[in-house]
Structures are given as C-alpha cells and as structure tokens.
Amino acid sequence: MTPFIAILVAFHLIGMALIVGTFFAQLRSRDRFATEVMLVGAIIQIISGGLLAWQSFANGGGDHVKLAVHGVIGLVILGSTIAAQVQKAKHGRIRPWFHTAGGLAVVNLLIAVFWRQYS
Numbered sequence: 001m002t003p004f005i006a007i008l009v010a011f012h013l014i015g016m017a018l019i020v021g022t023f024f025a026q027l028r029s030r031d032r033f034a035t036e037v038m039l040v041g042a043i044i045q046i047i048s049g050g051l052l053a054w055q056s057f058a059n060g061g062g063d064h065v066k067l068a069v070h071g072v073i074g075l076v077i078l079g080s081t082i083a084a085q086v087q088k089a090k091h092g093r094i095r096p097w098f099h100t101a102g103g104l105a106v107v108n109l110l111i112a113v114f115w116r117q118y119s
Contacts, residue, residue: 005055008048015044016109019077023102033098035084042078042101049074066115073108077101 001009018041022034049070056062084097 005052008052008055011044012048012052015041015048016105017041019045019081019102019105020109023098023105026098027102031094033084033088033094035081035088035094035098038098038101039078039081039085042074042081046074046078066111069111070108073104073111077104077108080104 019038022037022041026033053062053067053071056067080097080101084094084101086092087094087097
C-alpha cells in the first residue's frame with residue numbers, strides 16, 4: 001500500500017467514524033442533532049471513496065458493481081445530510097433525515113465488510 005492510498009483509507013475511515021459515531025451517539029435524541037458533523041463525514045467519504053475508486057481503476061482493478069453500490073448509497077447519505085441541514089435552518093423535521101443518513105451509513109459499512117469477506 002502506497003502512502004497516498006494509506007492516507008486516503010485513513011480519511012475514508014475518519015469520514016465513516018464521523019457519520020456512524022455521531023449517529024450512534026445521538027440515536028435516542030429528540031432534537032439538536034449534530035448534522036454538521038455528519039455532513040463533514042459524508043463529504044470526506046465521497047471524496048476519499050471517489051479517489052480510492054479512481055486509483056483502483058487506474059491500476060486495472062476494482063469491482064465495478066461494489067463501487068457503484070457504495071457510491072450510490074454514499075450519495076444518498078450525502079443528500080440526506082444536506083436535507084437535514086436545510087431542515088435545521090428552516091427549523092423543520094431533522095430526525096428522519098438524520099436517521100436515514102446514519103442507517104444507510106451502517107448498511108454501507110456492513111456491505112463493505114461482508115462483500116469483502118465473501119467475494
């Protein structure tokens with residue numbers, strides 16, 4: 001693993017921790033969700049994941065289906081965190097968007113673990 005890839009993987013894991021950690025820490029909260037933290041994590045995930053996919057394809061590898069699944073789920077997570085931020089600014093309902101983003105992040109994490117394990 002080159003240092004560049006190692007740094008990308010570290011950033012990708014940090015982004016995942018920001019989303020999933022925030023989700024589990026505030027799972028039972030009724031209000032005041034830290035959607036900003038999740039938004040930063042989602043942005044980190046999309047950028048680092050895209051760069052990791054690009055690097056994988058550049059080296060002649062990469063599972064196109066797996067990366068497409070992760071990418072689509074990642075974009076939905078990003079969209080959910082953006083929607084939560086918009087609702088927060090309007091003093092609207094944040095909770096459904098927060099739970100959508102966090103739940104899908106956990107699903108994406110499980111897909112990454114089990115797809116790698118059994119493929």
